[in-house]
Amino acid sequence: MECQTEEQIKQHAKELFFSRxxxxxxxxxxxxxAGVNRxxxxxxxxxxxxxxxxxxxxxxxxxxxxxxxxxxxxxxFREKVEALIDFTAEFRENYPFLEIFNIQxxxxxxxxxxxxxxxxxxxxxxxxxxxxxxxxxxxTIPVYEPVNFLINIFSLISFPIVMKxxxxxIFCISTEEQYHKIYNQRKEMVMTILFNNVNQ
Amino acid sequence: MECQTEEQIKQHAKELFFSRxxxxxxxxxxxxxAGVNRxxxxxxxxxxxxxxxxxxxxxxxxxxxxxxxxxxxxxxFREKVEALIDFTAEFRENYPFLEIFNIQxxxxxxxxxxxxxxxxxxxxxxxxxxxxxxxxxxxTIPVYEPVNFLINIFSLISFPIVMKxxxxxIFCISTEEQYHKIYNQRKEMVMTILFNNVNQ
DNA sequence: ACCTTTGTTGACAATTTTGTCAAACAAAGT
DNA sequence: ACTTTGTTTGACAAAATTGTCAACAAAGGT
Numbered sequence: 001m002e003c004q005t006e007e008q009i010k011q012h013a014k015e016l017f018f019s020r021x022x023x024x025x026x027x028x029x030x031x032x033x034a035g036v037n038r039x040x041x042x043x044x045x046x047x048x049x050x051x052x053x054x055x056x057x058x059x060x061x062x063x064x065x066x067x068x069x070x071x072x073x074x075x076x077f078r079e080k081v082e083a084l085i086d087f088t089a090e091f092r093e094n095y096p097f098l099e100i101f102n103i104q105x106x107x108x109x110x111x112x113x114x115x116x117x118x119x120x121x122x123x124x125x126x127x128x129x130x131x132x133x134x135x136x137x138x139x140t141i142p143v144y145e146p147v148n149f150l151i152n153i154f155s156l157i158s159f160p161i162v163m164k165x166x167x168x169x170i171f172c173i174s175t176e177e178q179y180h181k182i183y184n185q186r187k188e189m190v191m192t193i194l195f196n197n198v199n200q
Numbered sequence: 201m202e203c204q205t206e207e208q209i210k211q212h213a214k215e216l217f218f219s220r221x222x223x224x225x226x227x228x229x230x231x232x233x234a235g236v237n238r239x240x241x242x243x244x245x246x247x248x249x250x251x252x253x254x255x256x257x258x259x260x261x262x263x264x265x266x267x268x269x270x271x272x273x274x275x276x277f278r279e280k281v282e283a284l285i286d287f288t289a290e291f292r293e294n295y296p297f298l299e300i301f302n303i304q305x306x307x308x309x310x311x312x313x314x315x316x317x318x319x320x321x322x323x324x325x326x327x328x329x330x331x332x333x334x335x336x337x338x339x340t341i342p343v344y345e346p347v348n349f350l351i352n353i354f355s356l357i358s359f360p361i362v363m364k365x366x367x368x369x370i371f372c373i374s375t376e377e378q379y380h381k382i383y384n385q386r387k388e389m390v391m392t393i394l395f396n397n398v399n400q
Numbered sequence: 401a402c403c404t405t406t407g408t409t410g411a412c413a414a415t416t417t418t419g420t421c422a423a424a425c426a427a428a429g430t
Numbered sequence: 431a432c433t434t435t436g437t438t439t440g441a442c443a444a445a446a447t448t449g450t451c452a453a454c455a456a457a458g459g460t
Contacts, residue, residue, distance in 0.1 A: 154363070170325065171347045186348060
């Protein structure tokens with residue numbers, strides 16, 4: 001028995017939640033979207049919350065593993081930053097609602113989601129933060145709290161994707177292509193911001 | 201009759217939704233939080249959706265008016281940017297979940313929220329965008345698509361607040377104060393990024 | 401005092417959503 | 431052919447949530 005139904009539900013739930021933003025989808029909607037009987041959602045995952053948890057953990061794990069890999073990979077610092085930018089942009093494009101769900105859940109009191117942050121991912125992050133500090137001492141990049149360097153990358157790359165619909169409205173950007181053109185200009189700009197900005 | 205109950209419900213709903221992130225709160229929870237009978241929510245606002253709409257519109261209007269005021273105020277460009285940074289930080293601190301709600305709703309098909317973007321706010325935005333362009337020509341700030349200048353401000357200031365719980369987890373920032381310290385360093389840093397970064 | 405308007409409440413009905421269960425089904429092994 | 435195992439289904443019950451309604455209270459004006 002191949003048990004592809006379980007995978008099918010998971011994949012479709014993932015897309016429904018984190019790509020389309022239907023975080024409040026009912027089990028019926030989830031089942032319909034996956035093309036299966038509603039009862040199967042309960043059969044394979046017991047409850048909706050459980051399905052959430054599993055799918056969410058998988059997505060987060062996937063993401064954090066990728067980051068960890070980049071943090072300790074055997075390339076130059078500048079290349080690492082480029083890789084971080086590319087991966088962040090691509091991942092956010094695929095799952096624009098993942099962090100939104102994350103934020104919402106993290107803030108809640110009945111936070112059912114166990115912390116997925118495996119100690120590995122932490123070590124890699126610490127490693128890269130040390131590398132950032134070294135680059136600051138070398139004078140390659142401006143000096144401030146190392147985490148702020150990472151926060152800058154994530155902010156400058158992620159936020160414009162997450163906020164796309166709102167920015168398009170505020171700035172009257174009618175077509176998707178127009179926004180895409182503006183966004184694409186950013187990757188180079190962000191590199192300039194991160195590196196060229198050594199003051200004094 | 202002073203009709204303070206209506207205001208009471210609105211204020212508490214606003215806090216519940218946009219400060220605490222309980223976007224999926226039931227009418228019962230809303231009523232409880234406001235300290236009134238549940239039926240009164242329907243009495244004053246007909247339906248929960250309607251309450252959402254009203255409260256949301258008020259918050260957004262308040263925000264956009266403030267931005268518009270800054271955009272056309274009679275201060276130097278640099279001071280405007282400073283004012284934008286301060287206001288954005290403060291407003292996001294108060295309502296960290298406002299945009300999240302916005303994003304979720306905007307993405308949905310049955311988007312009940314009429315566009316609140318009054319033409320006024322648009323004019324002011326356009327005005328400031330032109331000012332940004334002029335500054336680019338003067339050489340005060342690096343040259344790229346003017347909207348990207350604004351997007352940079354919003355991203356660098358808003359995202360770290362919205363993502364606070366996640367960043368604290370990822371970077372192992374145990375105390376609120378620690379994060380606050382790191383965040384406060386950003387305002388100055390962002391100014392440096394926005395202005396000092398004129399390449400060649 | 402009376403009437404009207406406004407505000408408030410508890411009870412009710414309708415709808416939605418969830419999870420469970422027993423029965424049906426398919427595929428494989430014996 | 432028979433059993434076992436895992437999968438799928440429809441029907442059911444329980445719970446939660448929503449909006450409405452009629453009754454009740456408070457206040458103010460006439």
